[in-house]
């Protein structure tokens with residue numbers, strides 16, 4: 086107890102000071118001195134006096150000290166209690182209140198249940214949405230099934246009727262259309278013919294006049310719906326479409342044309358029919374038209390030009406570019422050329438440049454398998470090669486004018502009723518290396 090000790094010392098010092106002050110006023114005598122001796126003189130008190138004096142205060146001081154000790158003890162207890170309270174308050178301020186263990190578990194369980202409930206509600210909501218979607222889909226499918234059932238019902242009722250081919254093919258056949266007409270046919274349309282050397286019959290369009298003259302058509306242009314830029318095999322076999330009313334474009338095929346045109350001792354007449362974009366029409370007829378075999382690359386030959394408003398473009402045309410133009414644009418005697426089979430008289434490939442198959446020379450004055458140009462007029466810039474590649478007939482229209490409609494057809498010479506017009510061929514022997522008939 087250092088503090089108590091110091092307090093006690095202070096009290097003793099105070100008493101001594103008091104005693105000293107008191108002593109100066111005290112006159113020594115026998116009553117107040119236990120040892121009265123001269124050696125001490127007037128000095129008083131003696132040790133015994135001091136002791137007695139202090140003894141007189143002992144009880145009082147001791148009582149005070151005990152009182153102070155009691156106070157200190159109380160203060161110490163109060164301080165300890167206060168410290169504990171402050172510590173508890175600090176803990177209360179920093180730590181969250183903790184629930185008793187008995188309450189903690191049910192609370193957590195309750196929270197888990199709430200979470201599960203929320204999740205379950207979400208699942209229920211999602212399932213309701215899916216069910217609604219499936220219901221909508223079911224309704225849609227039911228409607229579609231209803232429509233399909235109605236269509237099936239209509240089709241089933243239609244199937245009760247006997248099937249009917251929408252393309253009417255006539256029953257009569259022959260080696261060509263003229264023979265079919267000779268058997269009594271008077272209606273133009275689709276017929277099967279079988280030339281003498283043909284292995285099997287094939288379909289053709291027969292144009293039969295009321296008089297009984299019948300043309301077998303092997304080429305038709307009328308709307309540009311068919312691309313005539315084909316290869317050798319396609320031109321050999323034919324392409325495009327035949328139709329009962331002759332309303333579609335086609336090339337019958339070189340092999341068929343060869344079989345037809347070479348089957349009889351009676352020669353065939355070739356008629357070229359043209360129509361421009363103003364509705365004007367013209368023809369060009371050639372006698373003894375023949376197409377050679379594939380071995381001869383389907384070479385074109387005819388005896389002479391019979392006549393026609395279109396003029397004799399097959400004999401070539403003098404375009405004014407070179408004296409040899411006419412010779413090198415004639416077609417009689419030319420073999421057939423395509424993009425992949427070059428049999429022309431030109432260093433290049435006329436058929437490839439002009440995008441057609443034709444009896445190319447160097448190259449042409451009549452070119453009916455050329456590119457279809459709507460409205461007729463075209464120019465070098467329209468042509469990929471810069472050459473005249475349209476459907477041209479130079480003796481009737483400019484090489485930069487492409488026909489709207491064309492056809493090529495044959496008839497036996499004995500049924501050809503037009504006035505014969507003899508035409509004498511002349512050939513220019515001049516040779517050049519450039520194309521003729523082109524700019």
Ligand SMILES: [Ca+2]
Nearest residue numbers: 427431432433
């Ligand atoms: Ca060539």
